[in-house]
Amino acid sequence: MRVSYFHTPERVPHGSMADAAVVIDVLRATSTMAWALHNGAEAVQAFADLDALSAAAAAWPQELCIRAGERGGAKLEGFDLGNSPLAVTAEFVAGKRIFMSTTNGTRSLDRVSTAAMLFTAALVNRSAVAKRLCQQNPETVWIVGSGWEGDYSLEDSLAAGALADALLQIGATSLKKFAANDELSASHALWSQWKTNPEQALRLASHGQRLERLGDHDADFACCAAVDSLVVVPQQTEMGVLRAT
Numbered sequence: 001m002r003v004s005y006f007h008t009p010e011r012v013p014h015g016s017m018a019d020a021a022v023v024i025d026v027l028r029a030t031s032t033m034a035w036a037l038h039n040g041a042e043a044v045q046a047f048a049d050l051d052a053l054s055a056a057a058a059a060w061p062q063e064l065c066i067r068a069g070e071r072g073g074a075k076l077e078g079f080d081l082g083n084s085p086l087a088v089t090a091e092f093v094a095g096k097r098i099f100m101s102t103t104n105g106t107r108s109l110d111r112v113s114t115a116a117m118l119f120t121a122a123l124v125n126r127s128a129v130a131k132r133l134c135q136q137n138p139e140t141v142w143i144v145g146s147g148w149e150g151d152y153s154l155e156d157s158l159a160a161g162a163l164a165d166a167l168l169q170i171g172a173t174s175l176k177k178f179a180a181n182d183e184l185s186a187s188h189a190l191w192s193q194w195k196t197n198p199e200q201a202l203r204l205a206s207h208g209q210r211l212e213r214l215g216d217h218d219a220d221f222a223c224c225a226a227v228d229s230l231v232v233v234p235q236q237t238e239m240g241v242l243r244a245t
């Protein structure tokens with residue numbers, strides 16, 4: 001297995017595709033997706049475009065439909081949910097499809113949607129995703145961070161390193177053998193720096209500071225920093241649709 005990390009969807013190479021892709025948006029899209037699917041949502045359907053989301057949601061049975069929309073960290077007006085992992089409770093989401101669009105996370109998913117295997121990961125489920133990758137053993141894996149509007153993000157890089165660390169532990173190989181680019185090795189070093197206090201890194205990150213400025217996100221930070229709290233593996237089962245697998 002050869003694993004690369006790309007900080008943003010813009011950094012993903014054109015003209016080829018890995019055997020498996022893993023999209024990360026720790027704050028907070030892929031943390032929220034993991035919690036929604038853990039809590040029994042039928043699926044999360046991701047949209048980069050809000051008009052496409054509205055059209056698909058309108059065509060779905062309304063009693064089974066939840067619209068989740070976030071821009072700039074805030075819930076979009078007229079949507080049922082924003083992007084908090086705490087809001088996707090079993091009571092609210094079980095059996096329902098979540099039609100979701102976020103500032104960056106859903107754009108990353110769009111970029112690698114043609115990969116034969118597509119997973120999402122966050123700190124909350126990084127070992128579960130690493131285990132699945134080791135079971136499937138794809139030759140090439142691209143981990144794709146979501147960043148912020150095209151720029152690097154600390155928290156996604158941290159989680160890429162956490163995933164790499166779990167792959168190392170489960171696969172009993174060496175970083176030198178599986179790291180296919182320097183970004184992956186650097187992300188692993190970041191994880192070594194913060195693995196005893198990942199929440200500190202999330203709060204230091206520029207998007208973490210944005211959420212702090214918006215206020216009332218302490219529980220979101222604690223939830224998104226809870227490493228391996230879930231065993232769910234969100235996987236794309238049809239274009240743009242993620243299910244618990």
Ligand code: MLT
Nearest residue numbers: 028029083102103104105
């Ligand atoms: C994103 O997609 O950029 C994020 O998940 C933003 C957030 O809601 O924190």
